[in-house]
Amino acid sequence: MxxxxxxxxxxxxxxxxxxxxxxxxxxxEIRPAYLQIDEMTANRFKVVWRTPLLSGMRLPVALRFPDSVRNVTPPAERELPDSLVESRVVETVDGSLAGKRVEFVGLQATITDVLVRTRLLDGAVMTAMIHPSQPWVDVAARPGRLDVARIFIVHGIEHILFxxxxxxxxxxxxxxxxxxxxxxxxxxxxxxxxxxxxxxxxxxxxxxxxxxxxxxxxxxxxxxxxxxxxxxxxxxxxxxxxxxxxxxxxxxxxxxxxxxxxxxxxxxxxxxxxxxxxxxxxxxxxxxxxxxxxxxxxxxxxxxxxxxxxxxxxxxxxxxxxxxxxxxxxxxxxxxx
Structure with a gap:
């Protein structure tokens, strides 16, 4: 044959x-959620949290910061054709997010990944891809280029295989x-x-x-x-x-x-x-x-x-x-x- x-x-x-x-x-169809954290001052951060809409329904995932982080402005939401975007400003008690854990409550019950991007005042940028099997991210002080390479290589492989x-x-x-x-x-x-x-x-x-x-x-x-x-x-x-x-x-x-x-x-x-x-x-x-x-x-x-x-x-x-x-x-x- x-x-x-x-x-x-x-x-x-x-x-x-x-x-x-x-x-x-x-x-x-499986689009990742997206979390962006930009350092504004020594202890304040702008947070943008975008979650995809699947068949018109909001992704059942909630963002949870540690207890030392509080809202300066209440979350403001706007709906896009394919996603829901939430913006707010937060501040930390000890002046830094480095070493702190941000959790994605409910992510483990989905098949959606989360892309996390953190920009610090000195221009350092951290990028991480979070999977449902580990629904949290530990914010690092300094990212490595090898981490960026690994994240997007994995995302490319997943995209073609799905x-x-x-x-x-x-x-x-x-x-x-x-x-x-x-x-x-x-x-x-x-x-x-x-x-x-x-x-x-x-x-x-x-x-x-x-x-x-x-x-x-x-x-x-x-x-x-x-x-x-x-x-x-x-x-x-x-x-x-x-x-x-x-x-x-x-x-x-x-x-x-x-x-x-x-x-x-x-x-x-x-x-x-x-x-x-x-x-x-x-x-x-x-x-x-x-x-x-x-x-x-x-x-x-x-x-x-x-x-x-x-x-x-x-x-x-x-x-x-x-x-x-x-x-x-x-x-x-x-x-x-």
């Missing part, structure tokens, strides 16, 4: 589980290419393209609204599914002859989707270049992890026995499943405009 049939068989084996999760978490539409596009590319060498060139072209638009969009040189981009990404997967059927039927196709070219063209579009993930973090412009670099590294690591997993599953399937009819029908069935899933995403995202 050839590699494409094996990939298709694997895809069908996990489709049921994938569809079961699709209703719970669509691509890029970005089911991007993974489905990469899987569809594996249905088209005829050799591992061709797959290497095709994935490299996709990587180069989305790195270009990710950089341009994040640095502000290109701006495209998020919802149309997400709908166009779903449509790109649908077009790729149609191309797979054309190739299977023996029809002439540019995708079959130059898969790297098609991957590059659609990669430019997918890069805009990756940029949307960074914009959701509401980072100040001074942090974007560093965050962009390590986030992009994380995206590539996550993509390579996915490809390596598929290759590993192929090796495993080759060692097992299963009905021959399953292999013959798997490729066509899996292709139509990809097309149906991407069509559903496209209609859903267009309807949400």
């Amino acid at each position: 050839n590699v494409r049939r094996i990939v298709a068989t694997i895809f069908l084996a996990v489709t049921a589980a994938f569809l079961a999760q699709a209703g719970l978490a669509t691509a890029h 970005g089911y539409d991007h993974l489905l596009f990469v899987l569809a590319l594996m249905f088209i290419v005829r050799s591992w060498r061709a797959l290497l060139w095709t994935v490299t072209a996709f990587t180069a393209a989305h790195s270009i638009t990710l950089t341009l969009a994040t640095l502000g040189f290109v701006h495209v609204p998020g919802p149309p981009v997400e709908a166009a990404i779903a449509f790109s997967i649908l077009l790729l599914a149609c191309e797979i059927i054309r190739i299977q039927n023996g029809q002439a196709s540019l995708t079959a002859k130059r898969p790297w070219l098609v991957a590059f063209a659609f990669g430019l579009l997918h890069g805009l989707g990756f940029a949307g993930a960074l914009s959701e973090l509401a980072l100040p412009s001074g942090d974007i270049p560093l965050a962009l670099l390590f986030f992009n590294v994380g995206v590539e690591i996550g993509q390579l992890m996915f490809i390596a997993t598929v290759i590993g599953l192929i090796a495993l399937v080759r060692q097992t026995r299963y009905p021959e009819w399953l292999g013959r029908n798997a490729f066509t069935t899996a292709t139509y499943a990809i097309g149906a899933m991407s069509a559903f995403w496209f209609v859903e995202r267009v309807a949400a405009f």
